[in-house]
Amino acid sequence: MSPAGDVGRAKGMDETVAEFIKRTLLKIPMSEMMTILKAWDFLSENQLQTVNFRNRKESLAQDLVLLCEENCISLDDAALLDIIYTQFHRHQKVWDVFQMTKEPGEDTDLSDMEQFKSSFKKILQRALKNVTVTFRDAEENAVWIRIAWGTQYRKPNQYKPIYAVYYSQTPYAFISSSRLRSNIPLLGQALTVASKHHRIMKMDLRSQYLDSLKTIVFKQYNQTFETHNSTASLQEGRLGLDINVDPRIIHENKVEKDRVQRVTQEIFGDYAQPRLEFAQYKLETKFKSDLNSGILAEREEPLRCLVEFSSPHLLEALKSLAPAGIADAPLSPLLTCIPSKGMNYFKIKDK
Known part of the structure; x- marks a missing residue:
């Protein structure tokens, strides 16, 4: 028999996992559940067939938590559900791109993904006592990594994790932005x-759209320029022209x-940006x-300003500017x- 204190701690741990699962389930839209x-x-x-998915979300979540407890759910199992939810809603986070490099002349070392996972987890756990690391394999030799950070005296905070996506045999990793910047190194x-x-360094590339970041760094966008037939669009444009317009203007346009x-x-190119x-x-x-006088001309410090272009789809917007x-x-x-x-x-800067 276990001492009463041990039973109490085990029960408390189970309640913590149950609450974590419940809060994760409540985040999931019913259409995606x-x-x-x-x-x-x-x-x-x-x-799953025993669950009434027409119930209110709170009741549905509670029913699912009870089933999870029947299956003796662990913290890793719960963290895996959170990773899957995050994969479905990856655009809700802002992602930074990091690039790693080798020493000059060093050959590529082909390590397998299981070896990478084992090494990654050991490094974090040796450096920090309280940390939870969970992996989920994805497409194209990618692995999603979820890290919940604690301190030497506090258990990991499961509600403020950092996510990283690493593509095997590449020098790139994508890391979700977090306020816990002290753990990024x-x-x-x-x-x-x-x-x-x-060596690893942060690139000057950031976006909510993880798939687009991957497309850019891996140069996966289609660079084959197809012949664009603009005859149809030009003919459509002519339909609204006055028949008395000078034909030389039409030709010039x-x-x-x-x-x-x-x-x-x-x-x-002709591909989607x-x-x-x-x-x-x-x-x-x-x-x-040209006039060497005035307050600005005598100023030693450079003039500084920040210009930002923003759009729901910036590159497509830029592509449309000239044709419009x-x-x-x-x-x-x-x-x-x-x-x-x-x-x-x-x-x-000035050259």
Whole structure:
């Protein structure tokens, strides 16, 4: 028989996990509940059939918690459900891109994913007593990592985890932004050592759209420029023209539209652009004037300003500017180089 104190602690731990599961379930939209539970694969089909999914969410969550307790759910099982929910709602977080490097001339070391997981977890647990690490394999040799941080004296806070997505045999990792920035260096160290790199640095690339970040750093967007037939659109545009309009103006408009379309196509291609919601430019420049007088001309410190372009789909918006007649073609390379440079944070200084 266990001492009474041990029983009490075990019961308290179970109640903590049950509360964690319940709060995770309450976050899941009812329209996604069954899909996420099946992806979790912790409850059997027979168990799910006993649940009335037409109940109010609070009652439904409580019924599911009871089934989880019957299956002797662990903290890792509960954390896995949270990872799956986060995968479904990855766009609700802001993701930073980190790039790792090896020493010059060092060959690629092909370590398998299981070895990476084991090494990653050991590094964190050796450095920090109270930390929970959970993994879930994903597509394309990727692994999702959930880290709940504690301190030397406090248990991990399961409600403020950090998520990382690492793609095996690549130097890239994607980490969700968090207020717990003090733990980022430790996370970076674990990623670097476990993946057998030597250095990690944060790129000037951030977005809510994790899939687009992956598309940019892996250069997966289609770079094959297809021949664009603008005849149909030009003919449609002519339908609204007055028959008395000078044909030379029509020809001039057509030539300019064709030029703008061609230049836009050469820069952006005919493929859908990766989705980013902003690009930020920090400018630091000295005042320049032909007149060598005035307060600004004598100023030693550079002028600083911040310019940010934002849109629900920034690159598609930029692509449409010239064809819509809002901007001249071609656009500035500072706007069009975002995918090729893998940046949406820029610092512009005097040369």
